[in-house]
Amino acid sequence: MTILPDFHKAGSRSGTPTRIILFLVAILSLVFVAHRTRRWYRLRHVPGPLACGLSSLPMTYWSFEGRIHEHWKALAEKYGPLVRIGPNEVMCTDGEVLRRILSVRSTYKKDDWYIAARTHSDYDNILSMRDKDLRRERKKKLMPAYIGKGTEDFEIGIDRSIAAWMDLIDRKYLATGADFRPLDLALHTHYYSLDALGEVAYSRPLGYLAADSDVNNVIAISKKALPLMIGFGNYTPLYRLLHKWPFSYVLPRSGDQAGLGAILGISSALIEERLRPDAKPQRDMLQCLISSGLTREELDVEVGLQFFAGTDSIASAIRMTLLFLISTPSAYRKLQSEIDTAKLSTPIRNAEAQALPYLQAVIHEGLRVFPPIGSALAYKNVPAGGDTIAGCALPAGTRVATGAAIFAMCRSKDLWGPDADVFRPERWLEAGEEEVAAMGKVAALNFSGGQFECPGRVLTFMHLNKVIPELLRRYDLTVVNPVRPARIRGAMMWLMEDMWIRVEKRQGCQ
Template structure:
């Protein structure tokens, strides 16, 4: 009769053998896809490069080494082929969102547009929220953006304009976020959140957001964890209405505003919340959509503002050309103060600057955005992907936007002129590639219109009014690539310019 220790050794051996067999089977699943050898057996490659916050650069290196389709885990691949990504994301595609999107769930038992994986439910929700994001059927949200910009400009003029020896630096990494939070409040509820008034990180929002985004990035390949986090008893650790800091504060604030608007006899307003109500969204649906929007609609805009200013200040020729275009338009009474969205759209160099900045630094710089290969499998760029394979359609945007095969040898350089030089098929290729930054087809971001409107208004208002320079030209900003591109310590000096003609 075998001893107890022998039985234990036998069980341990069987477990190890079972684990080894399982890993070999998983390796065989995608053995024909090129990639780092270890990725066939473990997800640790992905996790490690998330921990080191270099995933965007590492995915770019993988694509340059192995080609547009690369294996990055036992059941994961990245795809940097434009035609394939459009095929995956097309309205008629059978690809579905993976469980990775549980990361975007605000409440354990409720869904918002981003985390919805059922295509029919998502289609219905998107149909009902679209008018709010595009301004259809109600007065444009441009007025709310103007209010937030005017508030920010007034604050800068009062406290941060340097003259001569006066040195009054402004931390653009924080202030761009303060503006974005307040603009989101004006657009969504016709009411500022008060970040610019306080000039403080209210309720530790930025600290908690940074931690959560890093947490979501690192654990994104283990989405099953989020099923358990949202179940009892761990769900008690999640944000709740009435919390004194973090996301729970925003949930409580949002809920209060929604309840006030839903009261019988309340005065309708012209904002996103009212549009959602008019489209039939119920209280719970309103809470989920607007709570998520607070973060998704602010991190991207703040990042784009920061990086556009950084790139312009590092390229004096581009900075001067943009200023000249704005000044010339103002002198000819072609733009007002504030500039209108339609007017900004008629400034070609401004539009080129915005596109070029988004190309080099897409706001969602390391997000996987996994999609599941449909039943029967699919052929992608000459490779067969079995049913259930997870395809990362987001983490490769940084690589695609810097690909020399698309953007030529100067792909790493900030050169807005490329958008003015290209035409016909060439311009269409550049535009289609950049558009993937905001998703495509059934997975396209509905907030793209708002993002471009804000950039088209904020950037010219800053450039027309101030000479902007980085306080530290050697280390102008500390970038933090999480799910979104965050930043610390982007100190700038602003000096007042002679005012251009304004109507």
């Protein structure tokens, strides 16, 4: 008798692993769906796109696209003062609510998102620090340096950097007739801000204007790193992982040949030099920080932050204000006329600039239409017990993107009128006293507020007060390509390239 194999039993044995795998996949899929549904359900009452409620992928895509600020503005216009932008993320464009969240007495805390601002794996700077009490103590030590107390007049260092920049323009970039020597304002404003930081903080330039190049590729590497930082801003576990061994080895470190690591090496050497027993005290920001009692580790991280955040934002404020000014001939000529007719020192003093009404209107309008840090999420966590915003109850732990709201608020037609997208400095001069005060409250959020206020606000306005008049009194500036004046991407800071301008010496200017 022929014995046939038992195919039923054989098939049963061989199919068991497959059934187990399918079963596990089904269980994991159910867990994933349940988790996503729970996350969505938690903030189901907050208006916003369904895709954003289910996943962080839309935000991630918009971040890498470089136009996330435009999406935030569109969402605010469509959904109102509170909109859901992620599974656990919301954006509020109500100025009063934002000021309450940021206030000194607020119980909101910085989210782990701020870990991205660390320049050292083991120590926090004032921006990455999330403990309120520790941050308050650190800020007490920092503020004297940022407001110029105990330092040589900030203006002297800024004046030296402006003079070096103007000298470079006169030697290499003046156009006459058919002699065309285009200047990339995007790069040059960054060279200026880095050298000016060196002058103000260390009593010496960092050599960018002298070399007329991106020394150590700091700017180039920053352009590559910042899109990654904002793109993964909703995945903070990755940030924490990057600061742990062995992944921390990919982060910039003092001694690198290029990028932020090279700058950290330079700043570390300057700190070491200044801390030597035989060092001669200087009247600059670094000396003021040392005198305030910062430890060596605290000096390293705070000086590193100055390079990371301070120079980018100042360069952006200058170049964008200039771009809108150059692109608005009536405003350009009106400001030039105000500068020409005023009895100004050479170089202009900060106090003199503050007394020029149209210049102040131009500066405030430039910061409004293009906030220097207009695409940073800057999440704050809803405190224990939750909070109610725009009629919506938000549970504890919800992430409120206080930074994301700024661009949308500064372009809101409800706040600024139908011409909100237009650069029109006159709005600051035509409005009544109360209206100007209300406008100023919104624009001031460019520098955050309350316990989270940026310490560099005073310094930013001083740069704008001095750089813009000095350029306009000496030169006529023209955009080379009006169709596409610059390439701009939002990546926490504004990444700008190819902002080519023609520079001509004004008649009568030496």
